[in-house]
Amino acid sequence: MAQYVFTMNRVGKIVPPKRQILKDISLSFFPGAKIGLLGLNGSGKSTLIRIMAGVDKDIEGEATPMPNLNIGYLPQEPQLDPQQTVRQAVEEGLGDVFQAQKKLDEIYAAYAEPDADFDALAAEQAKYEAILSTSDGGSPEQQLEVAADALRLPAWDAKIEHLSGGEKRRVALCKLLLQKPDMLLLDEPTNHLDAESVEWLEQFLTRYPGTVVAVTHDRYFLDNAAEWILELDRGHGIPWKGNYSSWLDQKEDRLKQEEASESARQKAIKKELEWVRQNPKGRQAKSKARIARFEELNSQEYQKRNETQEIFIPVGDRLGNEVIEFKNVSKAYGDRLLIDNLSMKIPAGAIVGIIGPNGAGKSTLFRMLTGKEQPDSGEIVKGPTVKLAYVDQSRDALAADKTVFEEISGGADVLTVGKYETPSRAYIGRFNFKGGDQQKLVGNLSGGERGRLHLAKTLIAGGNMLLLDEPSNDLDVETLRALEDALLEFAGSVMVISHDRWFLDRIATHILAFEGDSHVEFFDGNYQEYEADKRTRLGEEAAKPKRLRYKPITR
Structure with missing residues (x-):
């Protein structure tokens, strides 16, 4: 094979209105390299992937694949034939293999013919067996089932046109992985996957x-699978030989040499590095310490002192010892039993990470907590001091024609945030909308920026019990880190639905896991500790991701 499978020579890209998003990028990609693509929201990661896939040809410079290189590309919104079933779409990924198997079956039958030409048949047989032998991982049928289970695909006979956006992405990813191209270009492959499927x-x-070149904010993927990090910083592509943790080390050194305005990012990186270097027990979030520091964390002096942080979550009234208790709660949806006899008690100061496949019942749990739905049996008891703040996944309620400042402040210069009055611009700045960013139109924001805006708007009222539904979706690594720091500093309790394992390991004191067959497990510890416990309880095979199953409802 050639020394490089892909080369870029002085590649640049200008996007409206005359913004140079990529500048003078010259890179060569080694065969078999595993590359994680990092950068802030809007830095050009998806643009670079589209250029490499040959989708975007309107560029400066040259982007050249090796001759006959087979490239597979997963865009953020893949196109599938809406009339196909899930199985028909996925089978296309193994088209050559299925065709070879069919031809072999015909050859085996032809041997029985009285006038069979054994030499010709043997030559044909060898050709098709060679195709099958290069397709490792068992028979085509086995490969289909393993990948479909691991990515938790919908039923084989489900029509593509009836699937959600997340389900379509999983089908497209499964099809692409089974094709086994020479080069995989993956734009946010972990979106809409739960933690076990990501693993x-x-x-x-x-x-x-x-x-493999993957745009992802999943830092365990970047740590465990990436051999290179390609960072897009102010238009330039900066390669780093090593994984995410080693990249963090050199990034801290690089920021030290840059201007003082980077000090907040440098401080945030330093905090994450400290966590990376701690032993596992030292990583447990200090929930009692946060509650004990309530007065300091909630004081105006602390808030002023803390303005270098990118995100600051205001807290409401002091949280008492009685927070939330589930007593024998069961809940069905249609003919599916989602939650079967759940009993648990959330301690004060806990950060509970909620994990499980899509459709398992995680959002339904939140709707029961907010009173939008009721349990079918059992009860949910909320403590007398609990004030909920619920940040859902929907960002559609944001007005596209307003500026960031107008959307949050309603045009007022002073906001009442929790129990305090604070300048509107200062509050919005706490969610990393600095200066001119506050005048951006909401309709022009990236997914990550909309996520931050939604968070800022929802949290104005203040609450001491946060319910966060996939807050890490669409956030770049810098903002994820800031959100983690903000949650660790929050002087209340948190329940957070997330599939980001690094995020859960860094902040979670407890895990609430939807394990299938309507069972929900409440575990004292972070994600890695939960996974170790699950393997002990259920065995290695049971711990692998599988398509979602529910207990039948007995009436």
Whole structure:
């Protein structure tokens, strides 16, 4: 094979209105390299992937794949045939293999013919057996089932036109992985996957013989599967030989040499590095310490002192010892039993990470907590001091024609945030909308910026019990880090739905896991500790991701 599978020579890209998003990028990609693509929201990561895929040809410079290189590309919104079933779409990924199997079956039958030409048949047989032998991982049927289970695909006979956006992405990813191209270009492959499916994908790509370039904010993937980090910083592509943790080390050194205005980012990186270097027990979030520091964390002096942080979450009234208790709660949705006899007690100061496949019942749990739905049996008891603040996944309520400042402040210069009055611009700045960013139109914001805006708007009222539904979706690594720091400093309790394992390991004191068959497990510890416990309880095979199953409802 050639020394490089892909080369970029002085590649640049200008986007409206005359903004140079990529500048003078010259890179060469090694065969089999595993590359994680990092950068702030809007830095050009998806643009670079589209250029490499040959989708965007309107560029400066040259982007050249090796001759006959087979490139597979997963965009953020893949196009599938709406009339196909899930199985028909996924089978296309193994088209050559299925065709070879069919031809072999015909050859085996032809041997029985009285006038069979054994030499010709043997030559044909060898050709098609060679195709099957290069397709490792068992028979085509086995490969289909393993990948479909691991990515938790919908039923084989489900029509593509009836699937959600997340389900379509999983189908497209499954089809692409089964094709086994020479080079995989993946734009946010972990979106709409739960934590266990992300872990399976990470292991699959680690073993994958081809080159992989992935835009992802999943830092365990970047740590465990990436051998290179390609950072897009102010238009330039900066390669780093090593994984995410080693990249963090050199990034801290690089920021030290840059201007003082980077000090907030440098401080945030330093905090994450300290966590990376701690032993596992030292990583447990200090929930009691946060509650004990309530007065300091909630004081105006602390808030002023803390203005270098990118995100600051205001807290409401002091949280008492009685927070939330589930007593024998069961909940069905249609003919599916989502939650079967759940009993648990959330301690004060806990950060509970909620994990499980899409459709398992995680958002339904939140709707029961907010009173939008009721349990079918059992009860949910909320403590007398609890004030909920619920940040859902929907960002559609944001007005596209307003500026960031107008959307949050309503035009007022002073906001009442929790119990305090604060300048509107200062509050909005706490969510990393600085200066001119506050005059951006909401309709022009990236997904990550909309996520921050939604968070800022929802949290104005103040609350001491946060319910966060996938807050890490669309956030770049810098903002994720800031959100983690903000949650660790928050002097209340938090329940957070997330599939980001690094995020959960860094902040979670407890895990609430939807494990399938309507069972929900409440575990004292972070994600890694929960996974170790699950393997002990259920065995290695049971711990692998599988398509979602529910207990039948007995009436």
